[in-house]
Amino acid sequence: METEKMIISRKAVRQYSGQITDKQLHKILLAGNASPVGMGEYDNYRLTVIQNSEILNKMSGIYNAPTVIVVSAKDPDAMEDISAGAIAHNMELAAENQGLGANYNMSCVGSIPNQTLPTGFKGVFALTIGQTSEKFVPREVPMDRIKTNIVK
Template identity: 60%
Template sequence: METTNMINSRKAIREYKGQMRDWQLDSILKAGYAGPVGMGEYENYRFTVIQDEKVLSKMNGIYDAPTVIVISVKDPGQMEFISTGCVAQNMALEAENQRVGANLNMACLGSIPEGVIPEGFTPTFAITLGLTDYEFSPRAISLKRFKTNFVK
């Protein structure tokens, strides 16, 4: 899918029809790995892919998604929170490219069971993923959606 069309087709998916294939997950993770991280400090970030139904059943706000990817950081500050949002957006766009439903999610972070996230890391962002029947198609985005100030 062409980049602008993909961006204009993006939609938060909250209904899932099943588990994606491993190759789709690999492609989504690779898109995350390509994401920008402040100061290039990739060693301070971890991805945790949760597909265990027992763990997922304990998490709130995941819309019965069969996969949740949690991005965690050592000692997160503003730069790390911004970086994890960029990384998650890369994954969401690649999910759409694979016709996999995705929802950027921070509401579930407080319900991650103890022992799931590596010790010393704080969950900062999550993305719920699964197969969907939704047909992604570009929509018109108004140039007035956000108030914009120009300084020329």
């Protein structure tokens, strides 16, 4: 989909009807790797793709998503939090651009079982993903959804 159209068509999808394919996952991960991160320090981040039902069942607030991608970071602070948001957002757009349902998720991060994430990395942000029957069409986005002041 054309970029501007995709940006206003994206939405939080919390109902999933099946697992994503490896090809779809590859495009999502490529988008994650294409994201900007603070100071360009890519080695401070890790992506963990969780598709193991035993682990997923232990995680809260993931709406039975068949895939969760966790962005973790070394000693996360504001810069890592913001970078994780950029990574997750790029991946969300790449998922929904393929017709998949996706949503940002902070609430599951505290429930990720020990030893799921790489040693030395702390979960910061996550994305829930799965197949969906939802359609992605341009939404009416109110221009004052985020109150804005322009300083000229």
